[in-house]
Amino acid sequence: MQKDGFKVQQIVALDGISKSFIDGHEQHRVLDGVTLTLHQGDTVALTGPSGSGKSTLLNLIAGFDNPDSGALSLLGRPSSGFSSADWAGFRRKQLGMVFQQFNLLTPLNVRDNIGFPLALNRQPWSAWCEHLCDRLGLNPLLSRAVDSLSGGQQQRVAIARALAHRPQLLLADEPTGNLDEQAGLEVMALLCELAREGGTAVLMVTHSETCAGFMQRRWHLSRGRISEYHSADPSQAQETDHG
């Protein structure tokens, strides 16, 4: 893909990805030939009914699970050729994740949680981290134990931690699910702004149309297929290949 005459890097490409789970004695096909592409700088909301396979899709992209068929490429490399060390390196260097349940490291304070991906990558605390903490209002909390924080504060820490090492890709699964509407919207606006500043592509699962509205693109997952839609109404979705 070209933008303003420059080649834009492909971050994630799925080509005909299918995934089934056994449910009792039946095979349940959750993803049925999903094809999509996420480029550098894209911000995408992924919506769909409960149980439609949104988390399954994120798990495949993060390498926590394998597709039954189809091809997945990450940063232009086919994942079929990834060793376990390649997957670990991708997750450590190129991926940030934010979950509904925060998944913070409770024995550590705020600063050490945010610094955790940096420590894994042997990188120092940087001006970018100072900026993240500043924008997310975390500076007064840096020495606090994370389990003493409110839900909204914990979510801000989770976002700073996910972006601290300037990953190429941020996967977010219901990142505002545990916050009230107003707090959720503020965090969402910050997440998008900081991801844009850091050059990080975002794929975010959400049930909230308002949150989806912060993203440039919207994908809807239903009956195993992805559709792109441009209005606030997922029923208007058109099934497309996202090249």
Ligand SMILES: Nc1ncnc2c1ncn2[C@@H]1O[C@H](COP(=O)(O)OP(=O)(O)OP(=O)(O)O)[C@@H](O)[C@H]1O
């Ligand atoms: N490891 C697994 N083993 C068996 N079934 C699974 C597994 N993971 C997911 N499923 C099934 O796959 C389907 C899709 O689950 P998934 O969690 O991806 O949906 P979702 O769209 O993220 O749902 P929600 O919006 O409720 O979080 C569900 O029917 C779920 O029970």
